[in-house]
Amino acid sequence: MKKLILTTAALAFSAGFALAQDTVRMGTEGAYPPYNFINDAGEIDGFERDVGDELCARASLTCEWVKNDWDSIIPNLVSGNYDTIIAGMSITDERDKVIDFTQDYYPPTDSAYVAASDSVDVGSAIIAAQTATIQAGHVAESGATLVEFATPEETVAAVRNGEADAVFADYDYLLPLVEASGGELMFVGDPVPLGGGVGMGLRESDTELRDTFDAAITSMKEDGTLNELLIKWFGEGTTTY
Amino acid sequence: MFSFCSDPDALDTVRWFSCYLTTGVHMSFYVAFFKVLLLLAVTAPVALGFGFLGAMAARSHFLPLRWFGKAYISLVRGVPDIVFFLFFVIALDQAFEWMRHQVLCPGWDQPIWQGNDFIVCQAAKLPLGTSPQWMHQTYGFGLAVITFAIVFGAFAANVLFGGMRAVPRAQLETAEAYGMSHRQTFWRVLVPQMWVYALPGLSNLWMVLIKATPLLFLLGIEDIVYWARELGGTKTPGFTSFPHGDWRMWYFLFLLIFYLGFTRVSEVVLESLMQRLTLGQATAGGEAQRKAVPR
Incomplete structure (x- = not known):
């Protein structure tokens, strides 16, 4: 058993930090419709739920959704309680000093x-x-x-x-x-x-996970699925890519 | 929940509410009540234990231990709860992970703190990144219990320390005169008698503890106040089948009734406990009881 753990640890090293974990914990607020909210069944729902699930499917990651207060959403990310912030967070210079952002998945608002x-x-x-x-x-x-x-x-x-x-x-x-x-x-x-559009927030050290999500967002922009989701949640008049 | 709930717009008021109040989110709200009660049931004894140890340390004859006890009491009592809950819990979590990191990942060559980020190897994560959400919840709950216990333990320690000093010196002298050792005096004479002095202070703490549970949400645990705020907030059509305006007043009114009821039950229980503890004690209350009972 111990050997197994050591082997797994060694594998984790060689595969790099972010990709070694197949479960990515997605932190959101759950109080900002249509971006993210709690639906009648008590689950996280909204534009970002759809986008996040699609991104995880494309990157072959298992994603787990976590709710967190807006106030403490960045401290809990950097201390590792979850791996991403996907909560309608606009990309700003101030935040960029503390955490990293993917490219925007929602145009500047x-x-x-x-x-x-x-x-x-x-x-x-x-x-x-x-x-x-x-x-x-x-x-x-x-x-x-x-x-x-x-x-x-x-x-x-x-x-x-x-x-x-x-x-x-x-x-x-x-x-x-x-x-x-x-x-x-x-x-x-x-x-x-x-703001500079809404992006996903990640720890600055998680560059590989950021690149993974970046690539997935690019592919969603290219084949138009992101635009479909934007229109589904924000209506016909919204800005698309 | 009910078969007629598929089209809430067409329902009359009674049926609408019977559907509305049994949605999945409302179930989470009801579960949160049990969460809060469970937290109290676990935290109160643990905090009392911390308090007892703290009070024992603070009156120890061994100087460093006495310093430790006094420092614990005054430090924790002096720090605002919210600071404790924001800073201390994250620090505690990181301390656990740091220790596991040292043991489990000896080959790790990167720094643990990279700027703002706290990075330990995957195997040292608590709970593991791959664990299901309920384990994260349970872990958060455990952290909450520890933090509550430390905070309220410090207050309890102060109360118990005072209670121990309030026991009449004559009682202890008598015990010593009978040849009891320090330890025997403490456990057989001091401890049984101090509760009656400590109970008013402890019951105060209990009441404060009951109402401190909203701090739980800082730890990611959804307590009743969080759900009341979430459910009572304005719900617009399109995001729910049950749109409504700002109903937070009604949800909070419900919480008010819950808390008042809970406080009342606590008062009754604490009062009867006080009666029992007073029995045979050399206090005014004990004297009154003695006179009331015909011998």
Whole structure:
């Protein structure tokens, strides 16, 4: 038995770090539809679930989905509790210093303001955004008053109950909420293009796993499956590759 | 769950709710209640054990041990829980993996810390990267128990330390006069009597512990507060068959009732425990009991 373990360990060395493990743990937030959310059956669902499963199938990896709070999603990646972050995380320079990103699997996105009335001036109002997002960073620089919340849900709730004048988040996250609100919520101001697209986050030392996923994303872009998934989850009008 | 649930839009209110409340996510919510109760059932005795050891160490006659006990009590009590849960748990996890790494992968030539990354060999991973998710969950649960036990153990140690000092000196002197050794005095006289002094403080800790479980989500364990927040949040059509607005108020109201009920049960149990411990003690309560019982 011990010999077997040693042999496996030796094999693991020769095969390299990332590929030696056939199970890859995918970390996501599970609270950001349509990117990722928990469905009625209690499973992780959404655009990223579809993309992730397809990527793993193409790279012949077994993938296990793990839920983690947005707040601690990067610390738990670098300490090895899971191997990737696939949670609608935009590629930014600041994050790139701590972790690595694959190429984007969602084109650079528009962020938008949503308010309960159309008279809100987004330059000087009180704006809600989720902590540690590019949107929070943008609001902080824009001169408006920023109020931060741990979950996306709370940012929208803050607008509904009047705590904030508007919420600033990804357009795709806000759109279904605005549509379902029956006129209570509306887009205000102009959409703001932010970030360098959404990519998968990996540990900086996991270069091989990153290359594997990069190649899988390229192949999905080439044969159009990624575009199909984008249209399935974000509608006909969305930007595709 | 029920056969009529396939088309929730067409259902009347009662049936809609009977379907809604039995979806897979709601089952996870109900399971989370048992998770929390299990955590409390395991953590409370372990924390009490930590507290007892801490208190024993803090009043030890052996100086380094006494320093250790005192340092444990004051250090852990002084650090905010959330820091403990964010930093300490990750550090603890890495410490385990580092130790396994040293034993299992002697041939490893790369540094373990590469910038921000903590890299150990695959065989040293805890649990192994290939383990099913439930093992990761159980491991996280174990880490939670240890962390809760260390944090609440420090508070319990302080309470027990105080309880031990509150036992009247005369009791111990009497024991010594009967020729009991230190050890005998401690176990036969001091420990049985100290509980009555320690119990009010311990019951306080228990109440705080009951309500500290949302910290669990920092460790990736989905507790009842996490699920209440998740389930109560706005659900838009397209992502669920049961769209609804912001219902967090109702879910949290349910939690409120649960916690109040749980607190009430705890109070009743602790009160009867207090009555039993007071029996025959040289305290005001014990005196009152003695007078009430006709001999």
